[in-house]
Amino acid sequence: MSQDQRELSAPKGTRDLLPPESWAWQSVVRLAMDTFAEAGYAPIETPIFEHTEVFERGVGEATEVVGKQMYTFLDRGERSLTLRPEGTAPVMRAVLEHNLHRGPLPIKVAYAGPMFRQERPQKGRYRQFFQVGIEAIGSDDPRVDAEVIEVGTRFYSAAGVETKLLVNSIGHQDPSCRQGYIKLLVEYLEANSSSLAPEDRERIGANPLRTFDSKEAKTKEVMAGAPVITDHLCPSCAEHFEAVRGLLADVGVGYELQPSLVRGLDYYTRTAFEWTSTNLGSQDAVGGGGRYDGLSESLGGPPLPGIGIAPGIDRIMLARQARVSEAAPVRVYVVALGDAAKGESFRLATRLRAAGIGADLDLMGRGMKGQMKDASRSGARWAVILGDDEMASGQVTLKDLGTGEQETMPSDQLEARVRS
Numbered sequence: 001m002s003q004d005q006r007e008l009s010a011p012k013g014t015r016d017l018l019p020p021e022s023w024a025w026q027s028v029v030r031l032a033m034d035t036f037a038e039a040g041y042a043p044i045e046t047p048i049f050e051h052t053e054v055f056e057r058g059v060g061e062a063t064e065v066v067g068k069q070m071y072t073f074l075d076r077g078e079r080s081l082t083l084r085p086e087g088t089a090p091v092m093r094a095v096l097e098h099n100l101h102r103g104p105l106p107i108k109v110a111y112a113g114p115m116f117r118q119e120r121p122q123k124g125r126y127r128q129f130f131q132v133g134i135e136a137i138g139s140d141d142p143r144v145d146a147e148v149i150e151v152g153t154r155f156y157s158a159a160g161v162e163t164k165l166l167v168n169s170i171g172h173q174d175p176s177c178r179q180g181y182i183k184l185l186v187e188y189l190e191a192n193s194s195s196l197a198p199e200d201r202e203r204i205g206a207n208p209l210r211t212f213d214s215k216e217a218k219t220k221e222v223m224a225g226a227p228v229i230t231d232h233l234c235p236s237c238a239e240h241f242e243a244v245r246g247l248l249a250d251v252g253v254g255y256e257l258q259p260s261l262v263r264g265l266d267y268y269t270r271t272a273f274e275w276t277s278t279n280l281g282s283q284d285a286v287g288g289g290g291r292y293d294g295l296s297e298s299l300g301g302p303p304l305p306g307i308g309i310a311p312g313i314d315r316i317m318l319a320r321q322a323r324v325s326e327a328a329p330v331r332v333y334v335v336a337l338g339d340a341a342k343g344e345s346f347r348l349a350t351r352l353r354a355a356g357i358g359a360d361l362d363l364m365g366r367g368m369k370g371q372m373k374d375a376s377r378s379g380a381r382w383a384v385i386l387g388d389d390e391m392a393s394g395q396v397t398l399k400d401l402g403t404g405e406q407e408t409m410p411s412d413q414l415e416a417r418v419r420s
Contacts, residue, residue, distance in 0.1 A: 013118070013127025020379075021317075023328050028159050028313060028320075029112050032132040035155040036110035039147065041134045044109040046090040048116075052080040057298050058089035060266025063207065069117040083116035088267070088292060088308050089299070091135045096301040105138030124280065124318045133289075135308035140293060142240055145271045145307055146247035148289065152309040153253050156275055160320040161286060163275040166258035167248075169241035170209070170229050170272050173294055177234035178269075182208055184227050192222045209262045228259035237270055244271055267292040271307065277319035286319050287311035328379030329358040332418060333401075335371045336362060337387035345386050348396070348411070355415045376401060382418060 010016055017025055033043065052072050059066050071083040084090055091109060094100075100107050112132040121127060134151065136144045149165070156163045171178035189196065189204045189211060196204075197216035204211070212223055233241065248255055255273075263272045274288035289309030296304035332352055336345035345361050352359035360378050362371045375383045385397040385406075396414055399406035409417060 011127075013121040015126060020328070023379075025313065025317060028316060029130075029132060031158055032155055032311065032313075033110060033112060035158060036132075036134050036151060039108075039134075039151045041108045041110035041136075041151075044091060044094065044111050045113070046084070046087070046094050046111070048114065049081045049083050050090050050093065052082045054089050054093050054299065055082055055085060057300075058092065058267055058295055059086065060207075063266055064210070065117065069119050071116050071118055085115055085117045087111055087113070087115065087131055087133050087310060088135060088306075089295065091308075092137065092292075092295050092301070092304075092306065093299060095137055095304075096296065096299060101138060101296075101302070101304050106144060107137040108134070109137075110134045124315045126314060130313040131287075131310045132313060133308055133310040135306060137296075137304060137306035140240075140291075140305040142243035142247060145244045145291060146251070146253075148307050148309055149244075149248060149255075149273055150251055150253050152275065152287065152289070152311065155311065156286070156316075159316055161275075161277055161316055162279070162319075163277055163286060165253065165255040165273060165275055166261050167245070167255045167271070167273045168230065168258050168261040169233060169237055169244075169270050170262055170268060170290075171233050171237045172269055174234075177232075177237055178229065181227070181229050181232040184232065185209070188226050189222075195222050207266075212260045212262050223260065226260075229262075230257075230259045240270060263288065263290050267295040267298065269293045275311075277315075279319045280315065285312075286315040330360045330378045330380045331357055332359045332382045332384055333371075333375035333378050333380040334359060334361040335368070335375060335383050335385045337368060337385065340388065340391055341386040344391060348384065348386065348414075352415065352418075357415060357418055384414065 055066055055070060065085050070085050073081060075081055091111065095107055110133065112130070114128050114130050116128055118127055119125070134148060136148055149167070153163070153165060171181065173179065185208050186204060189208055193201050193204065195218055196211070197214065197219045200211050200214050200216060200219045211219060214220060214223065261272055261274060268290040270291040270293065272290035275286050276284040277286050278284070280286070287310060289307065291305070291307040293305040295306060296302060334345040334349045336342045349359040349361045360380065362374060366374065372383065381401060383399040383401055385399060390396050394411055395408050396411050397406055397408050398414065398417060
C-alpha cells in the first residue's frame with residue numbers, strides 16, 4: 001500500500017460505519033439507553049480522554065489494559081492524558097468531582113460512547129470500540145447487583161442476542177477473603193510454574209488471577225486443577241453472593257456458576273459476571289461487568305460501593321439473531337415529474353418533515369425510473385408522485401412501495417393518509 005493510500009484509509013483497528021449498517025447500529029444503541037432509562041438510569045457523558053492517573057489508579061497499573069493497551073500522550077502543557085479504555089473509572093471520577101455521592105443514593109447513570117485500546121484487531125474487536133453501560137454507585141445491597149444483571153440480560157434479549165450468563169464472586173480485597181485466596185493460588189502456580197506458558201509465569205507476581213483467562217493450552221491444563229475463589233470466600237461475601245443468586249432466580253434470570261471467571265481490571269470485587277454468545281466462536285464474550293467497591297478510594301474518594309455493566313456494541317452487532325427495528329426514518333419519498341414539480345416537491349417534503357413524517361426527494365434531476373429506484377433505496381414505505389396532472393388538480397399520487405398499489409388524493413389529506 002502506498003503512502004497516499006494509507007493516508008486515505010482508516011487507521012489499523014478502526015473502521016467506518018456506513019449506511020445501511022449505521023441505521024441498525026443506532027437502533028441498538030437507542031434500545032440500550034431506553035432499556036436502561038426504564039430502570040431509572042439517567043444518561044451521563046464524560047470526556048473521551050482523562051488524566052492518565054484516573055486509569056493507573058482506578059483500573060490498576062498491573063493490568064494488561066494499563067500496561068500494554070492504553071493510548072497515552074502528552075498535551076502541550078506536558079500533562080499526561082489517556083483516551084479512555086473503559087467507562088467506569090471516568091464515571092466514578094465525575095461522581096466524586098461533582099459531589100454526586102453527597103446526594104440521594106444510589107447514583108444510577110448510563111452512558112454510550114467510544115473506548116480505545118491498542119490490542120490486536122480481530123473480528124468484532126477494534127482499537128476504537130463502542131460500549132454502552134450502566135453504573136449503580138452508593139449501595140452494596142445484593143438487590144443492586146441483581147438489578148444491574150437483570151437489566152443487562154433484558155437488553156441483550158431485546159436486541160436479539162441469545163446469551164449465556166456466567167456469574168462468580170471474587171470476594172473482597174482483604175486478608176480474610178481474596179488476599180488469603182490469592183496466597184493459595186500463588187503457591188499453586190509457583191509449584192506448577194514449569195508447566196505454564198512463559199507469559200503466564202510473569203503474571204504470578206503481578207496479577208495471578210489473570211492466569212484463569214489464559215488462552216494457552218498448557219496454562220489451561222494447569223488452571224483446571226487450581227483452587228477457586230468460591231471455595232474460599234469470607235462469610236460476608238459468601239452470604240452476599242448467595243443473596244444475589246437467589247434474587248436472580250426469583251426474577252427468572254438463568255445463569256451458570258463459573259468459579260474461574262475473573263475480570264481483567266483491578267477494581268473488581270465480589271460479584272463478577274459475563275454474557276457470552278454461541279454465534280461468535282472462541283471469542284464469545286459480548287459484555288460483562290461486576291462490583292467495584294474499592295474504586296472510589298483508589299481515586300481518593302470516600303468508601304463508595306458500586307456495580308456496573310459494559311455491553312460491547314461491535315460484538316452485539318455480530319451476535320444478533322433477531323433484528324430490532326432498524327428501518328431508515330424516511331417514510332415518504334417525493335417523486336417530481338418535470339421541472340414545474342421540482343419546486344413543489346421540495347415544499348411538500350419540507351411540509352411532511354415539519355409534520356413529523358420523515359421525507360426525502362430527488363436532488364439530482366433524475367427521471368422517473370431513477371427516482372423510483374432511489375425511493376426504494378431510501379427505505380421509504382411510500383412514494384408521493386407529483387406530475388403535471390397532480391399539480392393542476394392540487395392532488396398527489398401515493399404509491400405503496402411494498403405492494404405497488406397506488407391512489408390519488410387531495411394534497412392536504414396526505415399527512416393523515418400516511419399516518420393511518
